[in-house]
Amino acid sequence: MSGEVTARVAPTRVWRRWEWARPVRPTTRQVLRAAPSAETDAPPILFVADIHDPGGAAALQPWLGAAAEAGHLAAAVSPRGLGATVRPGPRFAVTRREWVHDVVQEAVALPRRAILVGRGTGAWVVAHALHRYPAAAAVLIDPVGLPGRRMPGIGALLNRPRLGATLLLGRDPRLPSVSPPLLFASADGGEHKALSALAVRYSAQSEWLSAAGGALPDPAPILAWLGTALPAVPAGA
Amino acid sequence: MTDGGGIDEDRSTEPAGPAGRSVYDRGDAVCVIGAGSSGLAAVKNLREHGFEVDCYERETGVGGGWDVGADRSPMYLGLHMVSSRPFTQFPDFPMPDSYPDYPDHRRVLAYLERYADHFGLREHVWFGTEVVEVAATDGHRWEITVRGTGGGPSRTLRYAAVVVANGHLWHPYRPEYPGQETFTGEVIHSAAYSDPAQLRGKRVLVIGGGNSGCDIAVAAAQQAGTAWHSTRHGEWLTPKYLLGRPADQLDDLTRALRLPLWARRLGYRALLRLTAGRPARFGLSRPTHRPFTAHPVVTSQLVYHLGHGDVIPKPSIAEFTSNRVLFTDGSDADPQLVVFATGYRPRFDFLAPEHLGGDEQKPRLYLQLLNPKRPTLSVAGLIDPDSGQFGLVHWQTVLIARLLRSRIESPARADALLRRAERDLDRRYLQTRMAATARHRFDVGHHRYLAALGQALASLERSA
Structure with a gap:
């Protein structure tokens, strides 16, 4: 499906008034890392935790191991308020801008242009972060907050009302004009139709993962897709 | 690619160069001159838009003047x-x-090096290679003559486009004063000043009331035996922090809240009056221009040192004698x-x-x-913004890359932009009428300038 001109491209936003006037407050983020045993040319991967992941990034530990085994330097971040990342100020007032900031900060901290992989609300944050960071590729797993599936669960909404309002009512992320290879993946059997529609809308590819009842899906198909979607690093380019 | 000697000789197609030398045709590749902050942004954004890039840098590392x-x-x-x-960083590579809020030059250099490594830019840079000549050829292509900085033969390459990013803060400007040649003391330009130890224990006169002038006056106040600071006119000395936050963020807050200019001026005057007080109290002349008509001079420490008597403020210089400097108010210094x-x-x-239109x-x-008559030649970073430089240069280079891409993919849209360029050639992008001295020739206000850049970008990407 890639290559069709169905994707809606967002205009480039050069004016970032609130970014200048009220920059996001710094915080110390929980980041877990895994390095491959030998140095490779594969781009590093940044995993972004879902709002439901117990312990934030710690829940993504199996993915880190799998990515490192596939030769990627891997990191997993908990956006503020999740896992061990503290939000300065009240936790319930966390905003999307802060989450995007956390993801982009950790992406640029990696040694090379990174692949962003997000799950659930993490996928939503990645979709927005693509406007702030020119990722090498992006993978959105069971995205929440995109057209077709907005509801992250009532508990999550009530815990973080500002974020919840943006999830439900905020603008859809559209693709940046220079867009990286994009993959939608789902481990949720009943969501095939919605996900295919999303993939068409973003002229992305889609992939079905196997997972048993809400467990962390097996990342092998994603890593395989990355191997095909990313051009092998050509010598001297 | 760490030296200028490894260019693939197979690319040599036309041996008829200007001086009978061979010309290597690099096809659709783009040449970037300089690997400072602007050059790096140009390389990155051109690469992202699918261009082959050769960047030439005199020095052996990235970062240019930093x-x-x-x-x-x-x-x-x-x-x-x-x-x-937030103003200084590249928008897609935040610091x-x-x-800290105001990083020093070492951190900025480290940041630029990380930027180059993160996006893999070094492999496109030919270090230790300087550009000797840029000559136009038919069909908007360019012949670039390069040479190793250490000497050696020069070579000529042909490129589809050139981005000049050689910086504009390296060629010192020194005004002439009467009697200056008879002066026996040491005279240096701030370009030659690199360490406060150069001032230690001496009697030092600092000329110039810009940001570096105030910085060096502060260093002189701390290090020198006696320090004088000569300025031609009063400046609005903005502290680095106002109301507990960086002053430029506060200023942008007033803009984000869409306060009109008069209200911002009023607030600014009131705030300065309440914090720093009246300039005359410190022996400074009163600014004759209104706030925001010249780029701010940001210093918290100058007023502090004036108040402690560590710096003696002086007006313009009238003349130099063999061992003294006379000022326009009749006073002198040695x-x-x-x-x-x-x-x-x-x-x-x-x-x-003439390639730059003036x-x-x-x-x-x-x-x-951009000179619309030469659409494949552009200059990145020739601006003096009222905020940080890198963010604006990033969008400049995105525009350059998109324009070059459009010239290939949708020439009609590129032509439309060039027509707009003809029309807007003399437009300035300032928030208000600015003081018209040579120093302010490249001034841009970041809001207006970015709005114009955004418009130009949108015109290239409309209805893709």
């Missing part, structure tokens, strides 16, 4: 940003949260060292000025980056 070791660097120890982090912090002027040794001092460029 590398204090580079021989043309205007840096000095103790130099800090005058605009805070780490661990950086400095051992005179530091001219009188700024820089752009210089393009390798390029005929002369070297006054290029006539659309958005300060």
